[in-house]
Amino acid sequence: MTVAGVDIGSNTAKAVIMDNGDILATSLIMTGHQSRLAGRRALDLALREAGLEEGDIALIVATGYGRLTTDFTDQKVTEITCHAKGAHSVQPEARTVIDLGGQDSKVIAVGENGKVVDFVMNDKCAAGTGRFLEVMAAALEIELDNMGEVSLESESPASISSVCTVFAESEVVSRVAEGTNKMDIVAGIHQAIASRIYAMTVRVPFKEKVIMTGGVARNIGVVRALEKRLETSLVVPEMPQHMGALGAAIIAEERAGA
C-alpha cells in the first residue's frame, strides 16, 4: 500500500511517499505566497519522482501550518504529532525532538511509542527560528547557508545577549561597527539561539536522546552550540526538514491500514 505525507511549512513544503514502510520519494520546494498550491506541487513532484499518480496513493495526510487550506489531502494532523512520529521512526530512542523551522521553534517530549508527551512552542517571538537567522545573516551581509561553517572557526564567540530579533539585530550591527570578527559574531548568534532553545527544553520533561529536525538543523553551528548548552549530543537525521512529512506519511500508513 502506498501513502503520502505532505508538510506545508512557512518557508518550504515537503512531501514523502511511502510504500509499506519504505520511502519511495521525497520532495522539497519553497512555499511562496500560496501555501495551498505549494502542497500540491510538492506532492506532484514526489509522485513524479516515484513514477506514480495520485490515484496510486491510498491515503494522504497533510501537516504544517498550510494543512488547513489543502483540498487534496484526506486527513490533517498537526506538525507536532507528525514530527514526533517522524523522529521516532528514524531514531526510536529519541525522547526529545527539537524542531527549528522557518517561523516556529518547538520542543517535543516523545514517549517510547512515538507519541507526544508534552510540547512547547515559541509564541510570536522569532528568536531561534530560521527567520531569526535570516535577519542576522542579512545584518552581517553573509550567506545564510554559510553561517554554520563560518561560526565553527570562531574561538571567542561574541556576546549577543539580546534574544529579541530587533535588539539582537542592533547588537550585531554595533559589534560589526566595533570591528568584531564576523565568525565570532555568528558564533555569538548561535549561542543566543541555543540559550533560547535551552529555556524551552527545560519546560518539557527533557530526556535523552535528543533529535533535531527542521531547516535550522542544517546549520552545524546551531547544532554545536545547542550540544554545548544542553550538554548532550544531538542526532541530526539525514533529511531534517522532511521529518514532519515523514511522520505524516507514517500516520497515513497506520490509518490506511487500520
Next chain:
Amino acid sequence: MVAEEGRKLYLKIDATDRMKQLMTEYYIDAKGAEGTDRPICWITSGGPVEFLIAMDVIPIYPENHGAMCGASKMGVQLAEVAEGLGFSGDLCSYARLDIGSAITHGGPIGGLPRPDFLLCCNNICGTVQKWYEELARYFEVPMFLMDTPFIHKTTYEHATEYVRKQCLELVAFLEEQTGREFSLERFAEVAMLSVEGIELWKEVLKTAEHRPSPLTCFDAFIHMALIVTLRGTPEVVEYYRLLKGEMEKRIENGISAVPEEKHRLIWDNIPIWFEMRNLGQLFARNNTCLVADTYTTAWAIDIKIDDPLTSMADAYTGIYLNISIDLMFEKLLALIERFSADGVVMHSNRSCKPYSLGQYDLARMVTERTGKPVLMIEADMTDSRAYSEAQVRDRVEAFIESFP
C-alpha cells in the same frame, strides 16, 4: 564635546570600603544565622523593617540581592532557571532571578539564607505579592502581607486605619513566629535610629544640589544599600554621617563627581544594574552629572517619633510608587527644581510596571511644565537580554548634544 580622560571619569568614594565591610558583615552574619534560633525574615524593599529590627529578626532583602546579581551580570543565568520552571520571561526579573537563586543557591554570595517567614508590603507593587506567595510555597513558610491601599488622589481615613491595624497584626505575627514579646520602647528606639539614618541619607543626597555635584545618582544607587537593608541600626547612622562628611569635604575642596560638569539630569526608575558602570562613564564622558533620582529618594520616608505607629502607616502607604502619576509628578518637579536639573532620563523598565507605566505621561508633563527635555531608555533592571547598548549610547549622546 567629549571630555578627554585627563582625570579619571570615576572618582572613588572613600566611604565605600566601610559600606562594603558593613554589607559583607551583614550577609556573613545573616548566612551564619541559617539553621540557628535567630529568625530570618525576607522582606520587600518598601517593607516596614523597623518591626523586624525591634524584634531582633534578621531582615533579608531579595531585591537588594537582585541588584547584586544584576551588577555581577549573573541575572540572566539565574532568571533562566525560573523560566525553565514555567515562569514567563515577561515577569519581573528580580522575581525570576530570586526564584532561580533560591533553587540553585546561585549568585555572587551563593544565594540567600533560608527564610523562617516572609514580610511582604505591596506599597511598591503587586508583583511582590505574587512573588512572595511563590516563595511561601517554595520554602513552606508563613507570609505576612502588609496591604497598603494605593493613593490615587487623597488618603482616606479608613485606609490609614487599615494599615495601622495591620501594624498591630504584624506585631502579633512576629510575636508568634519568634516567640518573643514586642517592646514598644525598643520599637521607639529603633524608629528613632531609623529617622536619624533617613535624615542623614536625605542630607547626603542633598549635597548634590551643589553645582558641581559631589556625587551622582550612580553613587547613590550603591550607597543606598544600607538605608534599604539596615535602617534602624546605629551602624547606618554612623555610616551616613561618614558619607555626608566626605561629600561636604568634596564641596569644600571643589571636587566634583563628574570632572567637567556641564549638564545636570535627574534619573527616573530603578538602575540598570548590569550596565551602571558603563552608563556612569558614558554620561561623565559627555560632561553630564545625574544629580538626583526618584529611586533613592523613595527611602527618605517621614516617620514621626511621637506617634511612630500611625506615622509609619502613613509613611509606608505614601511612598513614591504607591501614589498616582500626578502626585509623582509633583515630586519629580520638586527634584528638578531643587537640583537645578536640565532634563530627565527615564529608564523604561520592562520589569517594573508601577514605575514605568505612566512615564510617557510624566515625560510630557515635565516638558510642558518646565520646557525641559526627557530621554527615554528602554531596558530592564537586571535582564540584559532586553537591552541594546548601542541603541542607548546613541540616544544618550544625541540627547546631550541637543543641550545648548
Next chain:
Amino acid sequence: MRKGRVDKDEVSRLSVDVLSRLQDLTGDPYSYARAWKGRTGGKVMGFYCHYAPEEIIHAAGALPVRITGENRVISDSGAHLQSYCCSLARTGLDMALGGDLDVLDGTVFVHTCDTMQRLSDIWRLDAGFDAHFDVVLPGRMEGDSSREYLYQELGSFRDRTGEYLGPVDDEALKRSIGIHNRNRVLLEEMYRLRRQDPGVLPSDEVLMVVAASAIMDKEEHNALLEELLGTLETRLSGGGPPPQSSLCKGEEKEEKIRLFGIGSVMDQWEFLRMVEDAGGTIVDDDFCTGHRCAGAVAPEGPDPIESITARIWDGALCPCKHAMSRDRAGYLLERITGSGAKGVLFFQFKFCEPHAFDYPHVKKALDEHGIPSLHLEIEQGSVSIPRLRTRVEALLETMRGA
C-alpha cells in the same frame, strides 16, 4: 471529518432570537449603551474588572458597562503605555482615546494589578470623561481588618459616586442586589446545564451570554437568560431537536473533548469556535468574563453594603488577590474535576503578571493529577488562529492518544 459548526448551528437554531440578539450585542458592545442612554437619559459608567460593585452603579440609575479591550491595532495609546503592557489596557485605552467609548460618562477603576492601577491614572488624565472613580479594593482577601476595609471602601464609593450619579438609598441598593443576584443564579444555571451536556450550547455562545450580561441592563438580560434556559432545558429533557451530543453518533462524530479554561478576559470568539471545530469544548472556566461572573450571590440582609462586601469577599478569587488560606491550584482542581473536563487550556494575556506568576504552581498541580494542559499566551489584536489551532489540535491529538 467531524464538523463542529454543523452541530452548533443545529443547536443555535432553537433559540436563535436570544442568541442572535446576544451576538449582535457582543459584536458591537456599546451600541446597546448608546440606545439605552438615548431611551432613558441615564448615565453610562464603564468598568474593567468583575469585582466592580455594579449594584451600586445600577442603584444610582446608571448603566454599568464593562470594558475589556478589543482586537485592534494600537494607535493613540502607544503614546501612553509601553509595549510591555498587556493588550487589555493598551487596546482599552486606545478605544477611549479614539472616541470609541464616547458613550461613557465616567469610569470606575477597581484596584487589581499594577497595570490597572496605572491605567486608572492615565485614563483619568487623558481620556477626558466627566467622572472617574477608584475603588481601591484590598490586596489581601483574608483577615478581619481587610474585610472591614473592603466594607468601608465600598461605602466610600457609594458616597463618592452618589455625589455624581445622585444618592443611592438602601432600598434602591437592595433592589439592585436582588436583580444582580438573579443574574448570577441564572448564569450559574447555564453553566450547570452545560456541565450536564456541553452539546447544549457551544462555548463561544456561553461566553457571549456572560459578556452580554456585563454590557446591558441586568433585568433585560435576566429575561433573555430565562428564555434561553427554558429552551436549553426543554432540549435536555428530550423535547425539541436533540442536543448535540446525541447528534454525534456517527462513526466520525465522536463526543467533543471537555476542556477547562483558565485566564482573565476571554473575548476571542473566533478562537473558541476554532476549539469547537477542532473537536474540543470549554465546558467550564475560571475566566473573569466567564464563570467568575456567575454563582456567588450577595446574601440579602439589612445592610446592603455588607451584602456586597460578603459577595466580593466570598466569591471566586482573582489571582491579583492574596489569600494564603485559599490555594488557587486546589480551587481550580476542584472546579476542573467537577466540570468533567479532561484537559485544561490556559488562555492568558501576554504581560499579565498575576496569572503568569500562578501558572507554574497550577501547572504542577495539574501534572501531578495527570491532567494535560496547554498554555497559550495572546495579545488582543494579534491573535493568529492558525498558529493557535496547531497547538490546540496537538493537545487534542495527544489526549486522544494519537
